[in-house]
Amino acid sequence: xxxxxxxxxxxxxxxxxxxxxxxxxxxxxxxxxxxxxxxxxxxxxxxxxxxxxxxxxxxxxxxxxxxxxxxxxxxxxxxxxxxxxxxxxxxxxxxxxxxxxxxxxxxxxxxxxxxxxxxxxxxxxxxxxxxxxxxxxxxxxxxxxxxxxxxxxxxxxxxxxxxxxxxxxxxxxxxxxxxxxxxxxxxxxxxxxxxxxxxxxxxxxxxxxxxxxxxxxxxxxxxxxxxxxxxxxxxxxxxxxxxxxxxxxxxxxxxxxxxxxxxxxxxxxxxxxxxxxxxxxxxxxxxxxxxxxxxxxxxxxxxxxxxxxxxxxxxxxxxxxxxxxxxxxxxxxxxxxxxxxxxxxxxxxxxxxxxxxxxxxxxxxxxxxxxxxxxxxxxxxxxxxxxxxxxxxxxxxxxxxxxxxxxxxxxxxxxxxxxxxxxxxxxxxxxxxxxxxxxxxxxxxxxxxxxxxxxxxxxxxxxxxxxxxxxxxxxxxxxxxxxxxxxxxxxxxxxxxxxxxxxxxxxxxxxxxxxxxxxxxxxxxxxxxxxxxxxxxxxxxxxxxxxxxxxxxxxxxxxxxxxxxxxxxxxxxxxxxxxxxxxxxxxxxxxxxxxxxxxxxxxxxxxxxxxxxxxxxxxxxxxxxxxxxxxxxxxxxxxxxxxxxxxxxxxxxxxxxxxxxxxxxxxxxxxxxxxxxxxxxxxxxxxxxxxxxxxxxxxxxxxxxxxxxxxxxxxxxxxxxxxxxxxxxxxxxxxxxxxxxxxxxxxxxxxxxxxxxxxxxxxxxxxxxxxxxxxxxxxxxxxxxxxxxxxxxxxxxxxxxxxxxxxxxxxxxxxxxxxxxxxxxxxxxxxxxxxxxxxxxxxxxxxxxxxxxxxxxxxxxxxxxxxxxxxxxxxxxxxxxxxxxxxxxxxxxxxxxxxxxxxxxxxxxxxxxxxxxxxxxxxxxxxxxxxxxxxxxxxxxxxxxx
Numbered sequence: 001x002x003x004x005x006x007x008x009x010x011x012x013x014x015x016x017x018x019x020x021x022x023x024x025x026x027x028x029x030x031x032x033x034x035x036x037x038x039x040x041x042x043x044x045x046x047x048x049x050x051x052x053x054x055x056x057x058x059x060x061x062x063x064x065x066x067x068x069x070x071x072x073x074x075x076x077x078x079x080x081x082x083x084x085x086x087x088x089x090x091x092x093x094x095x096x097x098x099x100x101x102x103x104x105x106x107x108x109x110x111x112x113x114x115x116x117x118x119x120x121x122x123x124x125x126x127x128x129x130x131x132x133x134x135x136x137x138x139x140x141x142x143x144x145x146x147x148x149x150x151x152x153x154x155x156x157x158x159x160x161x162x163x164x165x166x167x168x169x170x171x172x173x174x175x176x177x178x179x180x181x182x183x184x185x186x187x188x189x190x191x192x193x194x195x196x197x198x199x200x201x202x203x204x205x206x207x208x209x210x211x212x213x214x215x216x217x218x219x220x221x222x223x224x225x226x227x228x229x230x231x232x233x234x235x236x237x238x239x240x241x242x243x244x245x246x247x248x249x250x251x252x253x254x255x256x257x258x259x260x261x262x263x264x265x266x267x268x269x270x271x272x273x274x275x276x277x278x279x280x281x282x283x284x285x286x287x288x289x290x291x292x293x294x295x296x297x298x299x300x301x302x303x304x305x306x307x308x309x310x311x312x313x314x315x316x317x318x319x320x321x322x323x324x325x326x327x328x329x330x331x332x333x334x335x336x337x338x339x340x341x342x343x344x345x346x347x348x349x350x351x352x353x354x355x356x357x358x359x360x361x362x363x364x365x366x367x368x369x370x371x372x373x374x375x376x377x378x379x380x381x382x383x384x385x386x387x388x389x390x391x392x393x394x395x396x397x398x399x400x401x402x403x404x405x406x407x408x409x410x411x412x413x414x415x416x417x418x419x420x421x422x423x424x425x426x427x428x429x430x431x432x433x434x435x436x437x438x439x440x441x442x443x444x445x446x447x448x449x450x451x452x453x454x455x456x457x458x459x460x461x462x463x464x465x466x467x468x469x470x471x472x473x474x475x476x477x478x479x480x481x482x483x484x485x486x487x488x489x490x491x492x493x494x495x496x497x498x499x500x501x502x503x504x505x506x507x508x509x510x511x512x513x514x515x516x517x518x519x520x521x522x523x524x525x526x527x528x529x530x531x532x533x534x535x536x537x538x539x540x541x542x543x544x545x546x547x548x549x550x551x552x553x554x555x556x557x558x559x560x561x562x563x564x565x566x567x568x569x570x571x572x573x574x575x576x577x578x579x580x581x582x583x584x585x586x587x588x589x590x591x592x593x594x595x596x597x598x599x600x601x602x603x604x605x606x607x608x609x610x611x612x613x614x615x616x617x618x619x620x621x622x623x624x625x626x627x628x629x630x631x632x633x634x635x636x637x638x639x640x641x642x643x644x645x646x647x648x649x650x651x652x653x654x655x656x657x658x659x660x661x662x663x664x665x666x667x668x669x670x671x672x673x674x675x676x677x678x679x680x681x682x683x684x685x686x687x688x689x690x691x692x693x694x695x696x697x698x699x700x701x702x703x704x705x706x707x708x709x710x711x712x713x714x715x716x717x718x719x720x721x722x723x724x725x726x727x728x729x730x731x732x733x734x735x736x737x738x739x740x741x742x743x744x745x746x747x748x749x750x751x752x753x754x755x756x757x758x759x760x761x762x763x764x765x766x767x768x769x770x771x772x773x774x775x776x777x778x779x780x781x782x783x784x785x786x787x788x789x790x791x792x793x794x795x796x797x798x799x800x801x802x803x804x805x806x807x808x809x810x811x812x813x814x815x816x817x818x819x820x821x822x823x824x825x826x827x828x829x830x831x832x833x834x835x836x837x838x839x840x841x842x843x844x845x846x847x848x849x850x851x852x853x854x855x856x857x858x859x860x861x862x863x864x865x866x867x868x869x870x871x872x873x874x875x876x877x878x879x880x881x882x883x884x885x886x887x888x889x890x891x892x893x894x895x896x897x898x899x900x901x902x903x904x905x906x907x908x909x910x911x912x913x914x915x916x917x918x919x920x921x922x923x924x925x926x927x928x929x930x931x932x933x934x935x936x937x938x939x940x941x942x943x944x945x946x
Contacts, residue, residue: 043552045238046805047751051552055559055612062611065571066604070578140649143656148430150660151437154667155409158440161674162405162448166398166688169698170680172351173727174344174784174803175205175776178699179685180336185329188685191337200330202285202321202787203341208775208829209704214783219313220280221306228298233276237808273314275782281307283314285787285797318789334792336683339676340699345786345799347726347806348748350450355729355745357452358400360545361386363738365395366719374744375545378495381457397694397733404455405448411456411463412436415624418463422470422595423635427652432631434659436624441666443620445674454621459498461491462602462625469506469598473513473591481510485531492538498622501605503535509598513590548743552751553612560614567611570626574604577633599629693734707828709735715770715825715832718861722763723772724814726807727829740768746813747806756809760816765901767820769861771833775826777814781807842910843868850890854883 043051171178178191192205196217204214223229273285274295281295292311296304326334343349360382363373375382388403389395415436420429443454465487472480488506492499507529549557577600581588588596603626610619684699691702691709705727712721712735720740721732729745732738742762743749750756763771781804788797821833843849843866853860853873860871872890874883887898895917899905906912916926 043752044750044805044809046802047557049802050558052556052559052561052614054561055556055614056554058562058614059608059611062567062571062608066574066607070601070604140653140656143653143660144427144430147434147656147660147663150663150667151430151434154441154663154670155412155437157667158437158445158448158670159405159409163402166695166697167350167401167449168678168681169350169696169700170343170677171340171698171700172343172347172349173700174347175208176344176700176704177207177209178340178701180333181683181685182329182332182336183683184332187329189333191333194333200321200324200326201334201793202790203793204284204783206776206779206784212776212779214780215277215280215282218282218284218783219310219317220282221303221310222280223299223303223306224279225276226298226300229276229281229295232294232298233274236274237805275780277780277782281310282782283310283317284782284785285314286318286789287311287314318787321787321790336680338792339680340684341793341796345796345803347803351730352745352748353450354400354452355733357382357385357404358397358733359729359738359744361389361395361400362733365390366736366738368720368738368740370544371546373545374548375543376547376549377453377458378493378499379544380490380493381495394692396692397696404452404457407455407457407460408440408448411460412440412624414463415628418467419628419631421467422632425635427656428631428635431655431659432624432627434656434663435627438659438663438666439620439623439627441663441670443617445670445677447617449677451617454617456624458495459491459502459606459622459625461487461494462498462502465491465502465506466595466599466602466628469509470591470595473594488531489535489538492535493543496543497609498606500535501602501608504532504605505598505602507532507535508601509594512597513594548749557751559612562611562614563616563619566616566619570607573630574600577629580633596629596633599632603629691734693736704828705731705734708830709828711825711827711830711832712737712772715834716772721772722766722768722770723830724777724810725772725774725830726810727774731830747810750806750809756813759813763813763817764820767835767901769835771817771821771835772830773814773833774810775829775831777811777831781811838907839905839909840866840869842908847910847914848893850887852883852886852890854878 175192179188180191180194181188192207195201195203195205199217204217206212206214273283273287273291275282275284287295287310289311292307295307299307356376360373360375364370364382364386370379373382385400385403386395389399392399392403412433416429416433419432420426423429440448447454465484468480468484468487472484484506485503488499488503490499491502511529553559577596581593581596581600585593603622606622606625609622612618680699681697686697686699687701689696689698689702689705691706708727708731712731716737719737721735721737722741723732723739724741724746725731726747728739728741739746742758743755746759750759784800785804786793786797786800821835823831824834825832839849845868848868849866849870851860851869851871853871855874855877859873872886874886878886884898887896897913913926913928917923920926
């Protein structure tokens, strides 16, 4: 029995679409326990809510589906290459039918039955292709004009503020003082003071510019901290707020249970309601009965009445907050500050996200070695931006913002031209233009302002590469092929994910072209395979700089559950694309056929980025690429084939009308979101920053930042500064310097003990002369946990706990080196600490110090340089023994004392050595082994060795 062309479409469509994804995911779920462990590295509790270790299961499940669908479709195409589609033997479809049947049975046991409802709609598509549509006589020029004008106006209105106005920034730092305008009361109030006066929101902030006594605002009892109580408090501090998991991970699409990461879904966030501070136990939230009993077990019987009293007071405070009747000014205050409260507690908005691009740009501009720079978004975009910003007048926040947002409309417009070139149809170019504008509107004003990862510069070279592919396929000129592969390799340095996807898609497409040309596998050009291997090698081995979070991303960091609807819809559309391509194999020219395959491969490999991320924004990030593939397939293999010219106008008019309606409502939503954001600046006192590095309009006063910048410039002459601060993603930039710490934005990059120890080792090894910290780094952070019983802001408690846990890690780092420093100044948001110099005060005309810099990556500096200290730098690294020999060469005295850069020096070391020399003047070597005086620390690996 042969399959004729009449029933081929429904037969293949039904068999190819049913059950592919469920089958692949069911297989991966059963194999996951054998393949993966929940975490291959122990991360901090406050990081675990952002991890989704099942992400590897989703990725491999999708890859299985992609490989199965692509290879099977191509196998059918190759089989039918020299034969009529009518003669394909049904045995080639039998494996798909069997797998589909098994997968659909398993779907009922592992997936929600509601998912089954989606399948008939996709499976029935091939059956309805021959239904005659309503007939119209011509395409409506009016509808097309409306879509074009609406798209152009929407795109212009969205990006004009980003391109020509100074950036507007709300307060994103929890303790920065701001002023709120209460319109009904016709007054302006200090936001922090207003919160503290009546504690009506259960929120406490620690103004770094003033002296705070936050402990007086909460119920407290004086008790002695026993070891058992200390252990209980430490356990509470490390607890994961379970509500964060319920917010982030409770989607029905989640494949594995929460127990995989050791989370107790029934855990109570009310446990975060006590802190011990200055000899007192304070209740910052309601103390539940179980916690009260746990505390009493840690204390002597004489203190139990105090704990009962404290618990009763905490419940009374929570009841007061719950039953509080808000006055009209308080309601104004809440409405006008809620958006800022969320931003401040999350601590991961514009300054945090933009620092992933602007931070490396600043580091390159200040001369930091490339191998020490973190390039999460690729090397070439950072390098290009740094050069372009210099051309535009310098690396400033406003110039960066304008340049970054220029690439959105640029990419959309140039892609529209590309669609016109490929499809030779203004209709499809217009549809692409409208769809791309609609995508920007769906992304929204807020995300556009926050996320540089959404910017199309990450895959900017896919446009010229695809255009050149079509040109090459038409004339087969070798120089064009070389340029194509050059652009592919350059794309890898722009962004490794999109670059690899483009390289693999092009090499796979051209390899298929070899098969289409009847050359067979034996004549597969070695060059295509070599380019693919070279691309992978460049991506994983020769990338400049570093990407500190790449390992954690692979472990599931920020990889939230994939939305099943998007996954099913995209995969089914891909299957339909292959179906249409095979159905019209004879009619499509060879060049366009290969281009379609390249676009299909590129779209499917880029979809891996969404599978990894899981949020709709990761899908929208490359949706323009997906739509480019869709319109190309629709135009070349479907539009002209299935419908006569009599039916085409109906499809065109319907598509334009639907897209115009979508764009209209999405644009309204975008501009409404922008209006709501701008309302923040109408309800707060705003400041126009005059900094040469950032001309911003913001609700944060500039003076605290300006004072911090002045202190940094006064005490640190070098370009890199050592800073432990929650403001390290902004203050170094404002000072025209960069953070020389091992990681940028410390609170977000330190995910485990490994990174914390690396930072501590770096500080102890390099012993920076000046260390900058938050002015209030030693404050009690527990006060900044929000009370969960406040009806309006209580839902922020979980995020406030995560924020406090992150900042406690910074405190741990500072406490580990605090004894080596003395506070010399507080200025604005920063405190300036100077290292305690134990050796330098012991120097004189007789005892002098020569520092030998063994060609270290970071040149050794001493500020200020004493008259008895000199620095000699080796032109090359001589190794440890060679550097010791250089010490003997430079020594001009009778005796020499050789010290390593990690050796401890005591306050009286020189006097003790001189006394020993006086006692034994004829000695050749005097060896000291005093415990604790000169012991070398084990495991030291640092920078700037001497």
